[in-house]
Amino acid sequence: MPTLDAHLAAWPDLNQRHPCTALLLGNGASRALWKPFGYFSLYEQAQRAGRKKGLAISDQALFKSLGTELFEPVLSTLNHTVRANAALAINSTAPLNRYYSIKEGLIHAIRAVHLPWALVPAATLTSINQALREYRSVYTSNYDLILPWAIRHDPQGFASLFDEEGFFDVRRTSSEGIRVLHLHGGLHLLKLPDGSTRQRSADSAELLEGFAVNIPGEVPLFVNEERSDEKMRAIRHSDYLAWGLGQLAQEKQGLCLFGQHLDGSDKHLLEAIVQAQPSHLSIAVRPLSEASVLNQKQHFVDRFGNMPGTQLYFFDATTHPLGMEELAIEGPSAVR
Structure with missing residues (x-):
């Protein structure tokens, strides 16, 4: 050494x-x-995006129930739920709403911290x-x-x-x-x-x-x-x-x-x-x-x-x- x-x-x-x-x-x-890439947590960034753009209380509860702050497994779980509900003829409105809400929060969080193409x-x-x-x-x-x-x-x-x-x-x-x-x-x-x-x-x-x-x-x-x-x-x-x-x-x-x-x-x-x-x-x-x-x-x-x-x-x-x-x-x- x-x-x-x-x-x-x-x-x-x-x-x-x-x-x-x-x-x-x-x-x-x-x-x-x-420098803005120095943010601590994308999940926390999505929470701070505000009521209209950030993660809703129901979204955060879903992350907590799954024991993760990763977006991909939560969105994948919702996707699988929607497909399973469709096969069983079960209404999928609730998981679909959560899916689109979480994706919207993710989009706003990324855009808030990512380097814009126009500045490169x-x-x-x-x-x-x-x-x-x-x-x-x-x-x-x-x-x-x-x-x-x-x-x-x-x-x-x-x-x-x-x-x-x-x-x-x-x-x-x-x-x-x-x-x-x-x-x-x-x-x-x-x-x-x-x-x-x-x-x-x-x-x-x-x-x-x-x-x-x-x-x-x-x-x-x-x-x-x-x-x-x-x-x-x-x-x-x-x-x-x-x-x-x-x-x-x-x-x-x-x-x-x-x-x-x-x-x-x-x-x-x-x-x-x-x-x-x-x-x-x-x-x-x-x-x-x-x-x-x-x-x-x-x-x-x-x-x-x-x-x-x-x-x-x-x-x-x-x-x-x-x-x-x-x-x-x-x-x-x-x-x-």
């Missing part, structure tokens, strides 16, 4: 000495681009697109649209994990190119009643504006903020998410962690990395102060201390192409 001091390597130098073939992004990467410079999409090309595989636990927008800006060279109709098939995942795997789903993905996954064909602003407008039976596939065991339960019920986590657990070469804190709510990601036993981990640290750097280093040493075959290296996050200060987008004062 490295000596715990406040020194941080520059990314270009570190990557030249110890190259990484895979990248794992966390919320810190999105927050570096757009083309140069920023180009920079992110180029940064991703340094890796063979890119994993992200973020469900926002930054990566989908950047990849669609210039898709050549990126692997297509979905067929021409937009469907994912776990039996056909050997596409050539840079793989980008969304470990917690994304606003561009939909879950079908049978657990299969479809990628939306919309682009640009429509990818955000219409993320929850879909045919009956399909729900947005993303795992928002919750306990790790709840996230893992949702992952097991999705072919795409389960496959993606399994791929992370096989990363044997150098892995770069950027904006990824791996706290208790992401224990399943930590366990996948421990299972993989990569040759080394290059970990981004923001140099806020000497004490902060030391605390962040200790945080990761504590998590990976049981991996004697894995070397830990720390670098200054602002020297990475995804952490450059000039990428940060300033929004209108009303948004800030």
Whole structure:
């Protein structure tokens, strides 16, 4: 293990000495681009949206009864209820009302915190697109649209994990190119009643504006903020998410962690990395102060201390192409 001091390597130098073939992004990467991504909980955001736009009391009671703050399993449960009621000739007005009410609350919560398409410079999409090309595989636990927008800006060279109709098939995942795997789903993905996954064909602003407008039976596939065991339960019920986590657990070469804190709510990601036993981990640290750097280093040493075959290296996050200060987008004062 490295000596715990406040020194941080520059990314270009570190990557030249110890190259990484895979990248794992966390919320810190999105927050570096757009500060409003720093919200604590999407469920709480939906509660704060107000009586007309937010989650109704009946909606919140449903989340509580199911013991979760994840939107996908609640919407899926309502979908299954509606289908079962239809088969039994039972009135479905109540579950349908809750389904549309929760989707409306989700839509308003996302729009309140997400980076608007109109504010994204083309140069920023180009920079992110180029940064991703340094890796063979890119994993992200973020469900926002930054990566989908950047990849669609210039898709050549990126692997297509979905067929021409937009469907994912776990039996056909050997596409050539840079793989980008969304470990917690994304606003561009939909879950079908049978657990299969479809990628939306919309682009640009429509990818955000219409993320929850879909045919009956399909729900947005993303795992928002919750306990790790709840996230893992949702992952097991999705072919795409389960496959993606399994791929992370096989990363044997150098892995770069950027904006990824791996706290208790992401224990399943930590366990996948421990299972993989990569040759080394290059970990981004923001140099806020000497004490902060030391605390962040200790945080990761504590998590990976049981991996004697894995070397830990720390670098200054602002020297990475995804952490450059000039990428940060300033929004209108009303948004800030």
